[in-house]
Amino acid sequence: xxxxxxxxxxxxxxxxxxxxxxxxxxxxxxxxxxxxxxxxxxxxxxxxxxxxxxxxxxxxxxxxxxxxxxxxxxxxxxxxxxxxxxxxxxxxxxxxxxxxxxxxxxxxxxxxxxxxxxxxxxxxxxxxxxxxxxxxxx
Amino acid sequence: xxxxxxxxxxxxxxxxxxxxxxxxxxxxxxxxxxxxxxxxxxxxxxxxxxxxxxxxxxxxxxxxxxxxxxxxxxxxxxxxxxxxxxxxxxxxxxxxxxxxxxxxxxxxxxxxxxxxxxxxxxxxxxxxxxxxxxxxxxxxxxxxxxxxxxxxxxxxxxxxxxxxxxxxxxxxxxxxxxxxxxxxxxxxxxxxxxxxxxxxxxxxxxxxxxxxxxxxxxxxxxxxxxxxxxxxxxxxxxxxxxxxxxxxxxxxxxxxxxxxxxxxxxxxxxxxxxxxxxxxxxxxxxxxxxxxxxxxxxxxxxxxxxxxxxxxxxxxxxxxxxxxxxxxxxxxxxxxxxxxxxxxxxxxxxxxxxxxxxxxxxxxxxxxxxxxxxxxxxxxxxxxxxxxxxxxxxxxxxxxxxxxxxxxxxxxxxxxxxxxxxxxxxxxxxxxxxxxxxxxxxxxxxxxxxxxxxxxxxxxxxxxxxxxxxxxxxxxxxxxxxxxxxxxxxxxxxxxxxxxxxxxxxxxxxxxxxxxxxxxxxxxxxxxxxxxxxxxxxxxxxxxxxx
Numbered sequence: 273x274x275x276x277x278x279x280x281x282x283x284x285x286x287x288x289x290x291x292x293x294x295x296x297x298x299x300x301x302x303x304x305x306x307x308x309x310x311x312x313x314x315x316x317x318x319x320x321x322x323x324x325x326x327x328x329x330x331x332x333x334x335x336x337x338x339x340x341x342x343x344x345x346x347x348x349x350x351x352x353x354x355x356x357x358x359x360x361x362x363x364x365x366x367x368x369x370x371x372x373x374x375x376x377x378x379x380x381x382x383x384x385x386x387x388x389x390x391x392x393x394x395x396x397x398x399x400x401x402x403x404x405x406x407x408x409x410x
Numbered sequence: 411x412x413x414x415x416x417x418x419x420x421x422x423x424x425x426x427x428x429x430x431x432x433x434x435x436x437x438x439x440x441x442x443x444x445x446x447x448x449x450x451x452x453x454x455x456x457x458x459x460x461x462x463x464x465x466x467x468x469x470x471x472x473x474x475x476x477x478x479x480x481x482x483x484x485x486x487x488x489x490x491x492x493x494x495x496x497x498x499x500x501x502x503x504x505x506x507x508x509x510x511x512x513x514x515x516x517x518x519x520x521x522x523x524x525x526x527x528x529x530x531x532x533x534x535x536x537x538x539x540x541x542x543x544x545x546x547x548x549x550x551x552x553x554x555x556x557x558x559x560x561x562x563x564x565x566x567x568x569x570x571x572x573x574x575x576x577x578x579x580x581x582x583x584x585x586x587x588x589x590x591x592x593x594x595x596x597x598x599x600x601x602x603x604x605x606x607x608x609x610x611x612x613x614x615x616x617x618x619x620x621x622x623x624x625x626x627x628x629x630x631x632x633x634x635x636x637x638x639x640x641x642x643x644x645x646x647x648x649x650x651x652x653x654x655x656x657x658x659x660x661x662x663x664x665x666x667x668x669x670x671x672x673x674x675x676x677x678x679x680x681x682x683x684x685x686x687x688x689x690x691x692x693x694x695x696x697x698x699x700x701x702x703x704x705x706x707x708x709x710x711x712x713x714x715x716x717x718x719x720x721x722x723x724x725x726x727x728x729x730x731x732x733x734x735x736x737x738x739x740x741x742x743x744x745x746x747x748x749x750x751x752x753x754x755x756x757x758x759x760x761x762x763x764x765x766x767x768x769x770x771x772x773x774x775x776x777x778x779x780x781x782x783x784x785x786x787x788x789x790x791x792x793x794x795x796x797x798x799x800x801x802x803x804x805x806x807x808x809x810x811x812x813x814x815x816x817x818x819x820x821x822x823x824x825x826x827x828x829x830x831x832x833x834x835x836x837x838x839x840x841x842x843x844x845x846x847x848x849x850x851x852x853x854x855x856x857x858x859x860x861x862x863x864x865x866x867x868x869x870x871x872x873x874x875x876x877x878x879x880x881x882x883x884x885x886x887x888x889x890x891x892x893x894x895x896x897x898x899x900x901x902x903x904x905x906x907x908x909x910x911x912x913x914x915x916x917x918x919x920x921x922x923x924x925x926x927x928x929x930x931x932x933x934x935x936x937x938x939x940x941x942x943x944x945x946x947x948x949x950x951x952x953x954x955x956x957x
């Protein structure tokens with residue numbers, strides 16, 4: 273069975289502990305056995321991906337085509353961030369019968385916008401141990 | 411409170427004697443490199459020249475394969491015409507070459523018997539010089555090894571006498587990086603070349619030999635050959651046999667794909683006892699090249715030696731992708747740090763004893779393997795049959811082994827370094843926007859310190875797997891000094907330090923494959939001695955009042 277779904281949010285940029293309010297809609301050929309929405313983070317970049325689901329809401333009394341509202345309180349960690357090797361994104365996913373039918377990426381951070389690790393001004397010195405002392409030119 | 415002392419460079423260790431000593435050391439590298447480069451270069455040029463000579467038809471007047479010590483050589487005499495003149499030659503290859511197996515010599519000769527027509531290469535400048543067989547060009551790969559010696563020697567001498575500059579010399583750093591890249595490229599190329607030229611043919615022959623034709627053969631001679639070694643001799647199975655394939659008689663002395671000699675004669679005696687002289691046995695003949703045959707086919711443990719070039723290549727690739735500094739960091743952060751208190755004494759991520767122990771373990775493992783081949787090589791030299799190809803092949807392995815041995819000395823010396831204790835003095839959990847407050851205390855030989863730098867570093871660490879190997883890449887996104895001290899030895903003994911952390915940094919984050927880590931790092935410069943190089947993990951907590 274193929275279901276189509278959507279997640280509708282007022283915004284995708286949240287500060288920590290702010291409520292995420294939205295609507296999840298789906299339609300399909302039959303009444304689904306389960307429908308839930310989950311909030312999770314995942315990493316992307318050079319390393320193998322890590323992910324963790326931090327909140328999950330299960331809907332009840334399901335219909336073939338349905339629309340549900342939901343509200344979640346965002347956690348305080350980890351923040352969305354982006355660096356040279358790693359970026360961490362938050363997302364909401366609508367799962368129907370255990371299968372993801374809609375995903376919406378979010379930004380969660382202490383302040384508005386994701387944290388960027390690309391700040392050249394944060395590096396104010398060269399690494400002193402670049403080469404062993406005995407090899408350094410005098 | 412944040413403070414910073416002015417850094418004054420002292421020009422210690424810059425004596426003429428020091429420069430001369432370093433120059434002599436690197437001159438030895440340069441001299442050896444040039445010597446080997448010349449020898450190998452000449453051999454390579456001689457090998458390549460006939461490829462550019464024109465071809466002429468020749469008639470074989472006589473040909474045979476003769477034993478030459480443990481090897482075989484082709485003795486051939488042929489006549490050829492060039493510009494209306496007739497010449498005779500007995501040069502088979504240029505330079506002269508011996509073959510380790512009878513069938514290799516037979517394969518090179520290509521069944522050219524008396525009266526056979528062949529083609530030879532004639533030197534157009536001196537038509538009296540000709541060759542019948544073109545040697546393989548893989549020896550050219552090894553030219554890069556002495557080139558590395560030349561590069562290290564040259565860079566080293568230049569670095570010893572280059573004019574004074576800053577303590578951390580970008581020029582020397584660049585030179586080291588270039589030499590490092592050069593070594594990495596050489597290891598990779600030689601490893602890849604050896605793998606393609608040696609391992610792959612060995613493995614494909616082992617695999618394809620299952621389809622070779624079972625053929626009766628007669629054992630001509632059968633014995634265990636002893637090769638005098640450095641301490642104890644090594645032994646090999648030496649069985650010669652003849653067989654007929656397609657109405658032609660061939661001779662071979664290959665027992666299996668791997669060959670070679672090793673210690674222990676009992677197993678070889680047992681093998682030889684199954685192949686008595688004069689007996690008729692079964693050999694396996696390559697139908698595509700009937701001069702190739704084996705008495706035993708399929709897998710043998712010796713095939714695993716074919717993995718050695720991959721180790722070689724792996725070292726090269728690792729050198730290409732790691733900077734020298736990154737390698738040091740990889741060593742110093744190999745153990746996961748224990749969870750850190752928000753106040754109190756910090757623990758170093760890796761103890762100097764663990765560094766030393768790890769290096770000793772790696773050196774024992776590496777040098778243990780290399781020693782097996784080195785003993786064999788020394789035995790060859792003592793027997794008066796120096797195996798230069800093996801010598802060149804082993805050279806980078808031996809250099810790595812020497813490097814590891816050197817590292818043992820380095821880390822052993824580092825045990826005598828002054829020890830630093832760092833205490834976090836924050837009253838509340840450290841968060842972005844907060845101020846890191848610490849105090850340090852050093853004991854031990856602080857008088858030898860010339861400079862002490864304590865700094866905060868934030869880095870990304872991403873671990874990924876390719877096949878069975880796991881690699882961690884690191885990227886520094888934050889590095890700011892907490893204290894930078896030069897002066898009297900008393901200034902190094904203890905002191906406070908502080909640093910205000912920007913509010914918009916990423917706190918410590920740990921996931922199985924991806925991490926954001928914060929470290930308080932300590933670097934102390936000791937002239938002519940291993941540096942103080944310690945790392946203490948600090949937990950930067952998420953903001954308690956976000957927004």
